[in-house]
Amino acid sequence: MPNSPSDRPRRITVQRRGPLLVEGPVEVELEDGTTVSSDRFRVALCTCRRSRRYPWCDTSHRDRPHQRDA
Amino acid sequence: MPHVSQEPRLPSARGPVSAAVAEYLRGSGPLPGHAEIADAAAYGDDLQLALYLCYELHYRGFDGVAPDLEWDPDLLRTRAAVEDRFLSALRADTAVHESVDAAIAELLVEPVDGSGVSHYLRKEGELWQVREYAAQRSLYHLKEADPHAWVLPRLWGRAKAGMAAVEFDEYGGGRADRVHAKLFADLMTDLGLDTTYGRYLDAACAELLATVNLMSLFGLHRSLRGALVGHFAAVEITSSPGSRRLAEAMRRTGAGPAAEFFYDEHVEADAVHEQVVRHEVIGGLLAEEPQLAADVTFGIDATGHVEDLLAARLLSEWRAGRSSLRSPVDMESPHIS
Numbered sequence A: 001m002p003n004s005p006s007d008r009p010r011r012i013t014v015q016r017r018g019p020l021l022v023e024g025p026v027e028v029e030l031e032d033g034t035t036v037s038s039d040r041f042r043v044a045l046c047t048c049r050r051s052r053r054y055p056w057c058d059t060s061h062r063d064r065p066h067q068r069d070a
Numbered sequence B: 001m002p003h004v005s006q007e008p009r010l011p012s013a014r015g016p017v018s019a020a021v022a023e024y025l026r027g028s029g030p031l032p033g034h035a036e037i038a039d040a041a042a043y044g045d046d047l048q049l050a051l052y053l054c055y056e057l058h059y060r061g062f063d064g065v066a067p068d069l070e071w072d073p074d075l076l077r078t079r080a081a082v083e084d085r086f087l088s089a090l091r092a093d094t095a096v097h098e099s100v101d102a103a104i105a106e107l108l109v110e111p112v113d114g115s116g117v118s119h120y121l122r123k124e125g126e127l128w129q130v131r132e133y134a135a136q137r138s139l140y141h142l143k144e145a146d147p148h149a150w151v152l153p154r155l156w157g158r159a160k161a162g163m164a165a166v167e168f169d170e171y172g173g174g175r176a177d178r179v180h181a182k183l184f185a186d187l188m189t190d191l192g193l194d195t196t197y198g199r200y201l202d203a204a205c206a207e208l209l210a211t212v213n214l215m216s217l218f219g220l221h222r223s224l225r226g227a228l229v230g231h232f233a234a235v236e237i238t239s240s241p242g243s244r245r246l247a248e249a250m251r252r253t254g255a256g257p258a259a260e261f262f263y264d265e266h267v268e269a270d271a272v273h274e275q276v277v278r279h280e281v282i283g284g285l286l287a288e289e290p291q292l293a294a295d296v297t298f299g300i301d302a303t304g305h306v307e308d309l310l311a312a313r314l315l316s317e318w319r320a321g322r323s324s325l326r327s328p329v330d331m332e333s334p335h336i337s
Helices: B016-026 B034-039 B045-056 B067-071 B073-093 B100-107 B117-124 B127-141 B157-170 B180-190 B206-220 B222-253 B257-288 B290-319
Strands: A020-023 A026-029 A035-038 A042-045
Touching: A042 B257, B016 B034, B016 B045, B016 B073, B034 B073, B045 B073, B045 B206, B067 B073, B073 B206, B073 B290, B100 B222, B100 B257, B100 B290, B117 B127, B117 B222, B117 B290, B127 B180, B127 B206, B127 B222, B127 B290, B157 B222, B157 B257, B180 B257, B206 B222, B206 B290, B222 B257, B222 B290, B257 B290
Parallel strands: none
Antiparallel strands: A020 A042, A026 A035
16 A cells, blocks of 8 residues: 555654564564564564564563562 | 443441441431541551442442432542541552652562462462452453543643553453453453452452552542552553463463453553553653652552552462452353363
C-alpha cells in the first residue's frame, strides 16, 4: 500500500536497556519466515533475546539478582 | 453468557462500623460514631469493609441501596473519617523511597529467588490455592482498570494520552470479548468460580479489601492524582513478571486455557504498559507538575505496602494448610480442561 503524503512516519522508540517500542498494529516476520501480528496500540519488541514470548518483550531484560527477598 | 444486571447484595458486617454503614445504606439505621471509627483497626476487617461499601457506590452499587446515596453528604462525611484512618496509617507505615526513580529502580529488579505470592503459586501452589487467589482478586479484576479511569480528567498532555491509551488496552481495545475484566471472568469459569460481580466480597480477607480500597482512595481524590499514577505504575511494572509466574501456576495446576490466557495476555500487555506508564504518564505528569513527585513515590510504595500485607496473610494461611477466605468457595460448575 503506497504511503499517502499525509502519513507521518511510524514512530519507533529505542532504549539501550529495554524493548523497542513500535506503534501498532504490527506484523513481525521471524527468521523462519513465519509471521506474528499484534494490534495493540503499541508493542514492545524484545532486543535482549531473552524473552520467552519472542519477538514480544516479557521484561526478561530486567536485572535478576540472586539472594534477595522480595 | 447472559449478563447479570442485578447489583450485588450487601455483604455481612464485620464489626460495628461496617454494620452501621450497611444499615444506613439500607435506610434503617444511623451512621457509625466517631468513637467507633477511631477504635477500629486501620487495616482490619471492619474498617476496610466499611470503606469498601462507601466506595462501591461509585462503581456498581448494591441491591436495595438507593443510587443517590453515592453523594449523600452525611455518608461522605463518614467516608472521609474512615479514609482519614486508612490514609494516616498508610502514611505512617509506608517506607517511602527518596525519589520516584529510586522507587521504580527497585521495582525493576526481579530477584530470581523471590518469595511473593506469585513465586509461591508457581513453585508449589495447589489448585485450591489458585482458586482462592482468583476469588480474592476478583474484587479488583472484575472491575479491572475502573479505579484508574477516574484520574483521566485530572491529567493532560502526555500523561493523559498515555493513561488513556493504556486504559483503552485494558478495556480490550474496543472489543468486548477482550476487556480484561471479561478475560478474568473467563479465568474464573475455568476455575469453577461464580463470575457474578461482587460474589466473593463476603469471602475476601481484609488485606485484599485494602488493596482495592487503596485504588479507589487514590482514584476518587484529585488531590491524590500523583499517588494514583504511582500506584498504577507499580501495578504495571510488577505485573508482567508476576503474570508469567501465575501463568506457569495455571499451567502446572491444570487450571484451564482461559486461566492461562489471562496471565499470558498480561505478560505481554503489561510489558508495553510499563514503558508507557513510566515514560509518558509519570514523565508527562512530572514535567507538568513536578511538585507531585513525592505523591507519585508514595503511591508506588503504599501499593507495595498493602500488597506485602496481603502476601503475608495469604502465605501464612496457605503454609499452615488453612483457607485464606472468610467463607468457603463452592465449585460452581464442573471443571473441564
